[in-house]
Amino acid sequence: MEAYPHFQQQLADVIADIQENGFYFADQRKHLLRTLNELENTSAQADATHTDIGLIHYYIGLISSDEYLGKDEALKRLSTAAVMQQQASFLSDMQQVKLALVLGELHRRFGHDNEAVHYFDLAADLVDDPSIDPDLRIGALQSVAYHYHEMEMYQQALGLNLAARYTCVEHFPEEWDAELPLLQNLAENTYCLGEFALTEKYLHQVVEYAVKLEDEEVEVNGLFKLGVLAFEQGETDTARDYLQQSLQAAERSGDDDLIAMAQAGGKRAERKRFVLVLNNELPRTITDRHCL
Incomplete structure (x- = not known):
């Protein structure tokens, strides 16, 4: 010894x-x-x-x-x-959650989806306890929701992000910077589920919180996504208004990269809308596969 x-x-x-x-x-x-x-x-x-x-x-x-x-x-x-x-x-509680999350991620990298879901579910179960630190609960639920969204398990991802937001509002009611990414996630989840009215609601909240937090990039991006959503619903005038607001927000920031991003985004949305009109069709998304 x-x-x-x-x-x-x-x-x-x-x-x-x-x-x-x-x-x-x-x-x-x-x-x-x-x-x-x-x-x-x-x-x-x-x-x-x-x-x-x-x-x-x-x-x-x-x-x-x-x-x-x-x-x-x-x-x-x-x-x-x-x-x-x-x-x-x-x-410890935190180490157990970390272990489950990393095992889930590793199994995903190996293509073992059933095993990945097992460990992601375990991580969510481990924080489903009132005695668990709320920061740990929010972080774990958000992480699992991210992976489920990437695995196209949108309903499960939505439920976990809603639970994370509830915990956030309950324990940190004035910490908008903690709630903002959850609102962004909820917009993505509902969009992929075709719940476009909810998507619009969450995107408006994203923009509202971004303005409060003076997060210009999120504000510009949120307004752009509202424009994309309006284009997809055939609301061309509303869409152009959102895209103009997005560009104006970028110009107020004085950030050249942000301005260039807003300009490129507006042109891309207009161009793809033109293609949609020519083809007389409206695909599910005109942007990236898993997000607005």
Whole structure:
């Protein structure tokens, strides 16, 4: 047991380093992985505990998941951590949610949709508890909703974003910057479900909040999307009005990139509307596949 205190301190130090500094850069990840692998190699000699070994698998898995070629190792390590967590809990609430989310993301990258949904559902279930920190709940629900939207599970994504917004309004009623991305998500979800009246409602709220927060890019984009939506409904004059408002908002900002984006967006919408009239058809969307 003499080796254990030194082992335990080394593991505590590397975990503290990860929690404080993250692992955003390749050199960081390389150093952390080397240290964790060295600790794993000495774990038997140090008589490491279930928690120690589980945390080593957990952190090696998280770090490996950020590496371009590390998804195989990440899936193996995090799957082991998940089994060990079921045997005897060693992760905090936040770590359990993170584990489920990353496993879901990894399975998506491998094309294992059923497994991905299992872990995304688990992440949502883990935060379905009044005692859970509301920030953690909002973040987890928003993350799962994002993946479900990308998987074309629009109804499920909508439900999760609504739950996240409810939590946000309940706990942070004046924090518009926290609610704004949820309103943007709700606009996307309802649009893909064909609930265009709701989409319009949410987009108006997006623009309203963007003005309050002086977020010029979101304001310009929100007005542009209202224009696109109006074009798709055959409301040409209304659409052009929104596109003009979008350009005016960009010009007020004085941001050349934003002005260029608004000008290009308006021309693109007008051009595609002209094509629609010629073809006498109205496709589901005139922009990107999964978003307005």
